[in-house]
Amino acid sequence: MSVDLVTHRPRIMLVAGEPSGDALGGQLIRGLQLASNGEVEIFGVGGPHMRSAGLQSLFSLDDTSVMGLREVLPRLPRIVRRIRQAASFAKAMRPDVAVMIDSPDFTHHVAKRIRRIAPDIRLIDYVAPQVWASRPGRAKVMASYFDHVLCLLPFEVPIFEKAGLKATFVGHPVVERVPTMGQGAAFRIQHALAPGERILLLLPGSRSSEIRFLWPVFRSAIEKTEAAVGALTIVLPTVPTVSNLVRAHVAEWGRRVIVVEDATQKSGAFDAADVALAASGTVSTELAMSATPMVIGYRVGAFTAAIARPFIQVPFITLVNLILEREAIPEFVQEKCNAENLSSELIKLLTNHAARVEQVTASAQAIRALGLGDETPSLRAARTILKLLREPKLTGGPV
Secondary structure (H helix, E strand, O other), X not given: OOOOOOOOOOEEEEEEOOHHHHHHHHHHHHHHHHHOOOOOEEEEEOXXXXXXXXXXXXXXXXXXXXXXXXXXXXXXHHHHHHHHHHHHHHHHHOXXXXXXXXXXXXXXXXXXXXXXXXXXXXXXXXXXXXXXXXXXXXXXXXXXOOOEEEXXXXXXXXXXXXXXXXXXXXXXXXXHOOOOOOHHHHHHHHOOOOOOOOEEEEEOOOOHHXXXXXXXXXXXXXXXXXXXXXXXXXXXXXXXXXXXXXXXXXXXXXXXXXXEOOHHHHHHHHHHOOEEEEEOOHHHHHHHHOOOOEEEEEOOOHHHHHHHHHHEOOOOOOHHHHHHOOOOOOEEEHHHOOHHHHHHHHHHHXXXXXXXXXXXXXXXXXXXXXXXXXXXXXXXXXXXXXXHHOOOOOOOOOO
């Protein structure tokens, strides 16, 4: 029986598949550099956040950042090539550990292939799929190709350990993105917005498929809201992978929309906003961090929804609601995600001060449960990864 202990400068491969994972990966790289005093070699696959932290990406995320059967199928041959390319790169580079970040529909296939062609490489999953929300059997399947999982939520650890996969709670990286006070005022000055001018954040998603389904209903909801409460200034934070698509939709709309891509601009917009209309995802937790009242909507293709529905086991899709076990944030999914429902809640948040305060207070309670005030999650994740490299591992991986 052979073991593997890292006694040299750690060589770590990171693999992200879409913008949300890229943002987490950028934070993780900085955490690894801090935890190792810079004595770590990092390579793999990522986007602008990971590249800005020093990663030279094997390829761009444009091919892999898709969701839904209808959207994936046309790109499937390209995605399969990227899976094989990433796994072959791992085999050639021989990292001490390969960390798959979020995007399980892509990264888990990379992990499975690495396990087949290079079984001695240690594999860690960072941001576990929500097995408690749907398809709980995935935890046991993951145990066949991952060595460890880094969990964002404390209640995930016993679920994975029961399935035979070692797990560590590291906290949710969104708590690291504490907005800087005063950025909202600077944002208003920069964009010549009057102090009393009401700002609505429009966040239709970071994937082209999300934007395709959400843009029409979000646009209609905003127009209905303005008909009831008066004109709003629309600010749309976006990411490079979909910025061209977003700008094309804005141009077709024919009205002023402030589109921002810069991280500082995004933080300023969150701080300045009166309300947000957002797709479900990490952004809802970022909005909670910035104390921005929000309404959440989400839609996928009818075929994808029909397949997914039988597997859904949770009553909410918004993390704040899941943590609090009640609908503190109004959320509307699929058929309920329509202009009437969304605009009704937006109008309420724009005209009812008590409703705004109630939501912000609830959001703050949920954020504290995610680790706000403790050691940063990315640093805790980095320390866990480095600690695992000092522990013995059976050659060939888990069985």
